[in-house]
Amino acid sequence: MTTPDDAFQQLAGVFASRGDEILEIEIIPSSLGSPFLHDGCSIGITKKTLVQAYTVARQLFFKKLMPMSEDDLLVSILGTNSSQDFASDQVTTEIMLLFDCEHLTACNWRKRRLLAALMCRRDVPDRDSRLIQILNTELTLLQSYQCSPLHRHTKSPTLWSHRLWVLKQLLKIEDQSSESLLDLERHELAVVLRAGELHPKNYYAFTYMRQLHALLARSPVEKRDYSGWSAELATLLVDPVLDWCLSNPRDISGWVFEIYLLNHVSDRQLQVDAVGRVLRFARDVGWEGESLWTFIDQAVRQFDLESVVDEAFLFDRERREPMCTAVQSPPTKWPWRARLDRARAYWAVYGSSYHT
Template sequence: MSSPEHAFQELANIFASRDNKVLEIEIIPPSLGAAFLQDGCAIGTTKKTLIQAYTVARQLFFDRLQPMTEDDLKAIHQSDTVITEIMLLFDCEHLTACNWRKRRLCTAMASSVAATTLLLFQTELTLMSSYQCSPLHRHTKSPTLWHHRLWVLGHLLRMQTWSTPELLSLQRSELDVVLRAGELHPKNYYAFSYMRQLGVVLTDAAEDEDWNTESARSVVDRVIDWCLANPRDISGWSFAVHVLEDIPSEDIQVQALGKVTRFALSVGWEGESLWTFVAQAASQFGLEDTVNAIMIPLGRNVSAQGSQKRWHTWLGLARAYWAQNGNG
């Protein structure tokens, strides 16, 4: 049986040797007979072992890292930073630990060379990804971690000049993180809210006047495909509408809405989230006739006020379509 000190040291070694890689951390059942399992960047630890490591980390934090002057933070060693990493692994809402990391990064900005500071912020970003892309109970939907990630990204964007292709690449990589978090925790309001907020930050950093259009074009297919793979997720569908709002091209809106409608008709999908997207997008972008043309292909005389159609109205038309053409 491992002691708390041993559990802490095991986790500390893993975080200290992480470099800039993203870990995938999972709580494993004690029946596997091991306190730790590691296969490359995949880490497994039991809940008991994590609790033991946290108790040691918390004690060290208040003994060694609180309070700290700015001079102390300048001289902080890597072995001390893993203390807060273990604390946040156990308790993702530990504001004191998270704020300590912000203070450390702010001190580095004021005292370190630009290249060193840039690396610290990039490493902080991959640490957040290690939490938010791992099958952990609370981290994927933690408001504290998503707010911290946005804070890190905001400073990272101000440290250097970004070209439009670089910003688009960053946006896509952040979207991958959000969608992974959405898969791990369905209806992940916090993750998709982060993506909306990031859009504002990226717009401020972009020099291209057409940035909003370019960024929306860059991610719309990925978002729609994710929603079709997770059709019950209302947070994803709401974000899809948000993305389509930034595209002035009606052709792309028509293509996206048509793809969703045809998918629903082909598989016989009756879920509220998808049809809410159809109703909202059709009304918001003035595409009721487009959806009608797909759902009423035989020229039947079906009249309804387009702007007043709600999701169950469209579902009713879909059921009529299935009754005449077969469900799926």
């Protein structure tokens, strides 16, 4: 039978030896017969064992970590104390956040610890490179939470807010070229889309992506003007986000983020192509879901793309009457339903390969 100390030591050993690797953590049923499974970067732990590890971590946190001064925090993060204490300091709050991703006290303590390193003397050897490494390690820890099949972590406002804060600190101390910022944006989008797959309608993940876009747009890169650089950052994301939305057409959070991106691009043809692609998808598969048609209605009205709808649902001359009937239908309470009614008139004439 696993004791709380054993549970803590098992989980602490994995976190302490993680380095910058990204873990995949899953809560497993006790019926598997083992309370803790570890294979490479994959971890399985039962809820009971996690609770046991958390009770020990919480006791250590309030007994040892909370009273720490700024100097103590600096010593902890630079790893100049004993290896056993260093490992304990590192993983205690990590285990707490694995159990409770909204534990603000533990999360704020990690911010204090990072700030102690950021405010250390400039004459520390290799200070910036060491700080960049520490911040990147924090990001991989957060990615381990946010991209694992955990119940709450993928949609945790505390973790997404902490991730944005860490990135802000990283951008302050690391010189970034335009290409490196674009690479950063691509990587963060991959994290957000994975979190969106694990937790549908992930409002907090896509809100984080909006905030990151605004943050990167304000970054002084090669003296670019704000609007042009913001449009370039948004343009980079339009196609991959649209691919994700078409793979997850019921997810309204993704569609709303796509409209946000289209609002920030400067190329009208990109807006036309994106909306046209969604219309052709809906037309060809007979999709009736509200999220997709809400996107179509809002995008068409915001960007004045009624002609794109006409082109997608163009009837042959001898079959023009059904289209006219659909266009002249009385307005409904929900504007997207009028768009769907027009599509239904088209399907009634031509059919579709698949009907939801």
